[in-house]
Amino acid sequence: MRRTLTVAAAAAALLVSAGPLPAAGAGSAAAAPAAAGRWGAHEAESWWTPERMASARPLPPVPPLPGEEPQTPADPVQIPPVEPPVPPVEPPEPAPVATPSPSGTPTVAAPEPEPAGTPSILPAPAPEPAGTPSILPAPAPVRPALPRIPAAGPGVGQDFGGLPVVGRMFLVKGGGSYFCTASVVASPGRNLVISAAHCLLGADTQQVAFVPQYTRAKPRPFGMFPVVRTAAGRSKIWIDQRYRTQGVNRAAALDVAFAQVGPGAKGLRVQDVVGGNRLVTGAGYAHARATLIGHPSTAARPRLCVNRTTKYTSTDSRIPGSFLRIACTGYPGGTSGGPFLLRLDGRTGTGDVVGVIGGWKTGGDKPDVSYSSYFGTDIRKLYEKAVAGAKAS
Numbered sequence: 001m002r003r004t005l006t007v008a009a010a011a012a013a014l015l016v017s018a019g020p021l022p023a024a025g026a027g028s029a030a031a032a033p034a035a036a037g038r039w040g041a042h043e044a045e046s047w048w049t050p051e052r053m054a055s056a057r058p059l060p061p062v063p064p065l066p067g068e069e070p071q072t073p074a075d076p077v078q079i080p081p082v083e084p085p086v087p088p089v090e091p092p093e094p095a096p097v098a099t100p101s102p103s104g105t106p107t108v109a110a111p112e113p114e115p116a117g118t119p120s121i122l123p124a125p126a127p128e129p130a131g132t133p134s135i136l137p138a139p140a141p142v143r144p145a146l147p148r149i150p151a152a153g154p155g156v157g158q159d160f161g162g163l164p165v166v167g168r169m170f171l172v173k174g175g176g177s178y179f180c181t182a183s184v185v186a187s188p189g190r191n192l193v194i195s196a197a198h199c200l201l202g203a204d205t206q207q208v209a210f211v212p213q214y215t216r217a218k219p220r221p222f223g224m225f226p227v228v229r230t231a232a233g234r235s236k237i238w239i240d241q242r243y244r245t246q247g248v249n250r251a252a253a254l255d256v257a258f259a260q261v262g263p264g265a266k267g268l269r270v271q272d273v274v275g276g277n278r279l280v281t282g283a284g285y286a287h288a289r290a291t292l293i294g295h296p297s298t299a300a301r302p303r304l305c306v307n308r309t310t311k312y313t314s315t316d317s318r319i320p321g322s323f324l325r326i327a328c329t330g331y332p333g334g335t336s337g338g339p340f341l342l343r344l345d346g347r348t349g350t351g352d353v354v355g356v357i358g359g360w361k362t363g364g365d366k367p368d369v370s371y372s373s374y375f376g377t378d379i380r381k382l383y384e385k386a387v388a389g390a391k392a393s
Helices: 007-015 041-047 050-055 241-250 270-274 377-392
Strands: 120-122 166-173 176-185 192-195 205-212 237-239 257-260 278-281 287-294 303-313 322-327 339-345 350-356 369-373
Touching (some): 041 205, 205 270, 237 241, 237 377
Antiparallel strands (some): 120 278, 166 176, 166 205, 287 303, 339 350
16 A cells, blocks of 8 residues: 555545644745745644644645556565564664765666665764854753663564654645654754655645654654744755656655754754664665664554565566565555664664655555665765755755
8 A cells, every 4th residue: 555545535634634724835945935924843833733633644645747647556565574583673883984975866767776885874963163152052851761662573563652763744735734754864953854755745735843753642742843944935845856847656766855844842953852863875775674663644653663675676667766675564654754774772762764665656555565765876965955955044
């Protein structure tokens, strides 16, 4: 099943949105201006009440571009699990030495080749120059102990209390309240999150806000971080332009988005509050143990699973490219944008992000097999553009 609602479910979701919704605006830097007015942490918390967050639904299917054929379900895929079973939390490992990713920009119409050599670890933030004022009005609070991470067999998804670095990205689109999964990615500005591009695509996406470690029982354990708007009212979201023009099928290999979030109600930056995962590009497709985290539409808490990843090269000419693939049970709508993590550290609750649920058929057409666009040169360049754009604001 695709990581979006059916048309019938989408229509039903519009009926459960809590309260009247504003006129449609924009959710991307290249779209029309969003709703007028200030959009800070206090406004976001006033808009996204616990009731409205609980009523939000996964996004409806992304309509194909003119001339683009709708997708059809594929045959079930079987991926052998890791043998023997392994625990879902790995001890920290030394990070690879950062080296430049391979040069050259592959076309979307052909799979990006696996780069050889050492993967690129992004970023290595430089310290702030002496005398540079900090945006933090006070030291970040001490984070509470992490929830227990469930132990289960490879490929078996388990609901759990969540990780502070992963949460829900809430947004208004087409008159309804929706969500995807997103996570904090380490950056020099300490203010970037990563999700799937199909989650944040469209000129009618607005009121966008990130909520770390959302659960129905504790909807704002670390507050809310609104996606920053420019003076023109545009949300600061970075999506490869080819994804916008070629569509979710033809440009499935580019289904990644970065968004800049403002400080929470206490004036703290998101990475200072919950930490951040390191972005790793050029790491290849096959990983012995990857942790997948997402927020399913069918659960009040997030879901965690550990399994191996494999390379999947599409045989569908409408959806070209090669993708990461993982067999993990119970990842339906709402999990789009959820991170693929390597070397998840049980003490910090962070790891290395090498993918997000999306890409092939916007994450897959079965809830038990998930996909990600490959993090290669294109994703590294998009991240660097987001870092530069966030710094300039």
